[in-house]
Amino acid sequence: MSDCGRAPAGARPGRCFRVRRLAPLLLLAGLMIPACLWGPSGHRAPDRHGSPGSRAVEFTYGLTLRGLPERARQVSIWVPLPRETSAQRIEDMRVDADIPGRVLSDPTYGNRFLYFESEGSQPESLKAVIRFVVRREAVEVRGAPSDRRVSALEIDPALHLRPDRLVPTDALIAERARRVLSGVRSGGVGRARRLYDDVVRTMVYDKSGTGWGRGDALHACEVGAGNCTDFHSLFIGMARAVQIPAVFVMGFPLPAERGEGAISSYHCWAEFYDDRLGWVPIDASEAWKHPESKEFLFGGLDPNRIEFTIGRDIQLVPQDKARGAVLNYSIYPYVLVDGESFAGVVTEFRFRDIAG
DSSP: OOOOOOOOOEEEEEEEEEEEHHHHHHHHOOOOOTTEEEEETTOOOOOOTTOOSEEEEEEEEEEEEEOTTTTOOOEEEEEOOOOOOEEEEEEEEEESSSSSSSEOOOOOTEEEEEEEESSSSSSSEEEEEEEEEEEEEEOOOOOOOSOOOOHHHHOOOGGGGBTTTBBBSSSHHHHHHHHHHHTOOOOOHHHHHHHHHHHHHHOOOOOOSSSTTSSOOHHHHOOEEOOOHHHHHHHHHHHHHTTOOOEEEEEEOOOSSSSSOOOOEEEEEEEEEEEETEEEOOOOOHEEEEEEEHHHHHHHSSSOOEEEEEEEEEESSSSSHHOEEEESSSSSSEEEEEEEEEEOEEEEEEEEEOOO
């Protein structure tokens, strides 16, 4: 990928430009799904609705900044970009924006962001639309060891053992993990399975009240309710507390029914590391919603999702423009206006299934 998405030389603000294929750089910085993702049989894993385990979708990520202060002089926008893995390929990315942009990556996880910056007198509103084609495969890691252990995640496993601000690995979380694993003598996969079963059994998917959605593992542990963010923060905290590396994965869900339409919210899941199998995905919140898929969703993912970013406490660059901003997680645009966080961002996410 040449220029990694930077607007071509001479391009003027407001011009549409194309981001060349993301594979070369994103694969180096990203999470590689093990080569055993098709399972022992060598066939692609079906999704939970029994349809073929692959999907091709045109995705649109739109944002509009409205009500910019009249005296605003600097606007900085970070928009997360989809990752490429051996289960997800990104093609034909196009950007149509009122101001020029370039692609940057965070220094910890290698997540890619389309960064826009505008200085001087600002209009009342700014708009950007990002379109791309994503080809997504189902994933199923079962019994065969991986022969492709080359991702950045595996180079530094300690990165995925340390706590995050809202995902501690001591005290209540560690006590719970030890209690759940009491008497368990199986290896890493068996221990991870016991933690997964505990989260699915004891948590309730409930977005009422307050405190949910932040990925606060302690809150999830104490309240026993929340959304996908909370389910997987609890799993990750317990896994790390017993020395199982685990990572948070953020993206968007796709309706199982093919077609087109709007997407109203994000979805997240997790991966844990096993010495023999490599990185193994789990989706505990979907397992709670769809008990018939619980077995598949430990080690398997249907293709009805688009992966964007990994990790927590994400440090944005360039540092001088980000003003030290650290994101709890990233899926929506982050905007600073004259160095202050700006909330007047309207987003629109759409998908359209395509043939082939």
